[in-house]
Amino acid sequence: MDYLLITGKLVIGIVFLLTIIRLLGRKELAEMTPFDIVYLLIFGGILEESVYDDKVSIWMLIFALVVFGLIVFVIEKVAEKSDKARIVLMGTPDYIIKDGKLNTKRMDRNMMEMEQLRIMLRQQGIFSLREVKDLIIEPGGSVSINTYARYKPATVGDLKLDKPEEDPSVLLVDGGFIKEDMLELVGKSKQWLYDRLAELGYHDTDKILYCEWSETEGFYVRTYDDTTDAGGRE
Structure with missing residues (x-):
């Protein structure tokens, strides 16, 4: 097989990979949703199968990558505009512990055992479940933890202050769309x-970027008027 053809395919693949990563947004690996990872795996499969197959021309590879990129773009836009589609495609945060109470059904749904949960806590510097008020599994698999106030650094217990426990905030409006879940x-x-x-004083949720x-x-x-460009949605 022509070495120039292989080189050309690899260069095209790298260019399209960078383009798709831009479409997905700049995310750390832990912030990626399951669908983001699927995109990249499929992309890798397309490139792997075509690079060393001399029956696949450069134009066929470009066509496949363009179509794939358009599919990714459309799915991302649908998920952005539709709350139900976002839930199906991207997933939602899952409360494993809420107000100090374990949700065993959600642990089973996430295929999580108690020792796995304890490992996650230790990796966050927490060595006892009694410290945890809320624990959330994010769509990308990372863990967010809200500890009881008395276990936080410079605790209110040490300062002899009477401070109520803090509840985690929830995102109710995202880009003008109400999050019913x-x-x-x-x-x-x-x-x-x-x-x-x-x-x-907010009478139109379409004008709310974040609530x-x-x-x-x-x-x-x-x-949207609070943004740095104050230009509203595109």
Whole structure:
């Protein structure tokens, strides 16, 4: 097989790989969703099968990579615009521990054993479950932990302060779209969200870039006008 042909295919593959990574956004490996990883595996398979197959021309490789890139782009856009599609394609955070209580069904769903959970905690510098108030498995498999206030550095117990426990915040509006799964998690309705936002002066969720809420801290809202370019959505 012509060495120049192999070289050309590899160069084209690298160019398209960088393009697809740009489409996925700049993410660390731990931040990637399962679908992001699938994209890269499929891409690797396409390139591997074509590089050393002299029946696959450079133009055939370019065509396959262009089609693949368009599919990735469309799926990313659909997931961005549709909350239900995002849940199916990208997954959602899973509360394994909430308010100090284990959810064994979600542990089973994530195929997690107790010792695996303890290993995750130790890797975060936590050596007892009694310290953990909330533990969340993110879509990419990383772990987010909220410990009880008395176990945090410079604890309020040491300072003899009476501070209430902090609840983790949940993202209720993302890019103008209401996250119904998060509302269900905190036991709230869309009407409740509309009413509370209206009280704060936000009457149109389409103009909200980011809205999080916690029981202890309340709402934190940023609109598209709050961005550095203040240009709204594209």
